[in-house]
Amino acid sequence: MIKLYDVSKTYAKSSVKAVDSLTLEIKAGEIFGFLGPNGAGKSTTIKMITGILTPDSGTIQIDGVNIAENPIGAKSVIGFVPDDHDVYETLKGIEYLNFIGTMYGVKSATLKQKIEEYASLFDMTDVLPNMISSYSHGMKQKLSVIAALVHEPKVWILDEPLTGLDPQSAYQLKQLMRKHADMGNTVFFSSHVIDVVEKVCDRIGIINHGKLVAVDTLENIRADDKVSLESLFLTITSDGEGK
């Protein structure tokens, strides 16, 4: 569902490669956790997959569509939850969802049904008529999640999705990720929270200094059952050696 081949990116104001020759394939029906320390290249990778950044080299395919050749087609199947929740603060929650629905070409009836379904799930129904600027961090996060799902994306990408969520909402989100993947879709998310990655993901990838240093199922990465993912992560990212 998501294929990255030899993707590299250096920011215009920097000489360091933020992402260096990244090759990765994520299949339909799996939840993929993307781990890495701060500044490792997680968000840059996500921004390239979602079409926010253009890679310097390499190719990215989403559901068989090359994002460089057909960006609209590729973006149509993606639902994206950013890490900073910098949504349009001066819109009301419902206005933002209407906007996103229109941009993704969702029919009114479907949009209404999806909004009601997800708003109810995340206990947001009664605050959607309010201005986003009045929302708490967690509410903005939940709004971003709803906005990412209203068009039923085949690929759901989340950048640090659990930060700021209350335990109930975090639980709902994890359930939703599982449900989404079980329906044959792909979930790709980055996180610092190793426990969550451990519990939710089918496969994980670890990135450090822009390079993918490990990618496999948790069991395969952790050859020895007694080693925790946390210590494994710390070992891999401290010396840069991968599997």
Add this chain to the structure above:
Amino acid sequence: MKKYLSLVRIMFVQQYKKSFATADTKKKRIRTTVAYWVLLAVCFLPICLSIAVAMFYIGKYSEGNVYIATFLTLICQGLVLMFGTHSIMSNVYVTKDADKLLYLPVRAHVIFIAKLTVAYINEVITTAISILVVLLPFGIGSHVGFAYYVSLLFSLVLIPMLPMLIGSLLSMPLSALVVFFGKRSTVKTIIRIVFYAGMMALYMYAMYQFGFISGSENGSIFYNPEVYIRDMIEHLTERARSIMPYFHPDYMLANGMLARSFGTWIAGIFASVGENALLLGLVYLTAMPFYRRMLSAGLEEGGSRPVRNGKETLKVSNRGVVREFVFTDLKRTVRDQQLGFQSFAGLIMLPLIVVIFYFVLGISDEGDASFLELMAVSDLYQVIAPLVILAYMAFLGSGTNVLGIFPISRENRSVYILKSLPVPFGKILLAKVLLSTAVMLVSDFVSCVLIVALMGVKWYYGLVMLVTMALIGFGVMCITTLLDLRDPHFGWQNFSQGLKNVKNSYIAMLIALLTVLAVALLAVPFVVLYALFGGWYWILAMWIVIVALSVAFATVTYKIMDRKATKYFERIEV
């Protein structure tokens, strides 16, 4: 003191830090900066020069009159007040960084003084320009001594004090009112614009009442300028003599500036410095009791109260990508405290200035026809006036249309949303250009109605002007959108300060001016033929050519924008 200096430094860094989103080499940046200053000069030199020449003659004929000098100082302060009050409000009273400041172990009065210092330094820049254009040529015209020019340095520091006090006194109730309206963002924007328009109108009215914009008993400025200026100065001096001493700090400053002896000079300057220090103290004393409360009140509008039966109030609409974009963009802008004001306040300038022109040109002695009335009956006026006004509308309308000048920069950190949407970028840009053109058209429409109603221009010329303006405006907005896309500025905290010095608005004015100049050049042969041989068909042909050229301009610029936009858009790194 250390905390105060740190605060001032960090506020300055925040304000002027340019977060360039695209790669920009040092050499290129220098080239851009030079081009920017040349552009600035090209755009504003004619206006500034004409004011400076007028001030030179006022100096010459008033022979260094202290009341006139006080009055001119007051004019400089009026300008600072007009352009600076909003800066005081958004910098000092309605600030976006209150949450980052209130938890610091710094007393509220230190925050207040640091913010006031930043606002003050911003106002010194406006003051410097007003001194260059008003007080300096006045001094040269008056043949004053060296002490006058030294005193200008003091006036640079002292002139912003009175506007600071007035701005502060006005900002406090206004900020309180804005806080009172809480989440009703559109109402808050409207209040601010009405307040600003009111202040502008009041300033113009005061100038008019004072006689600075007035007729002469013995002639108009167009027939006999020397007599006009002498009469005006006489009239002005008469009024100023009774009123100016009440503006005592300015009056003392003017006394010092025009002093013939060292003793009078030092006495005047010192008295003014002392009195202005008192004014500053007054600003501090009036604001301090409320300041901390005002800062925290601005943060209290947060909190989302659940709506009863929220599910029933959820309305889903689907109106097409471009329309949805236009409406969403409009709502976002109107409801944003900073953007709303910046985007719409500039548009009141055009109609307001038409009204001022009406007052200036419409003055007549009792029983006589005014200059405007005399002109309006002339066929040639009906031909030339719309062209001149059109040039003016294009120049000012394009330069003040923030929506069209910073369509991408105003997205700030939310620009990633545009980049992740499965919508052709051309459609997004079209929506942005349509919105900015539509907003400008509202101002143009009101201006055209006023031009027809007050300036005696025939209605059908008003209509064709509006059509031409819509097309030229659309074209200019396409270019400014492309410029902003090529070099966007993100990461700003305060929109008015962060983008104030960006070259795009001046480039917009220049493009509009050049376009209208091209239109005017094309019109010349038709006007000459009409003047020589008469016949309405020459005028009809002229307007057909102008409209056709405007259509071509709008089409070509749109195509250029559409062709280049995606490439620039992809370069943006967020």
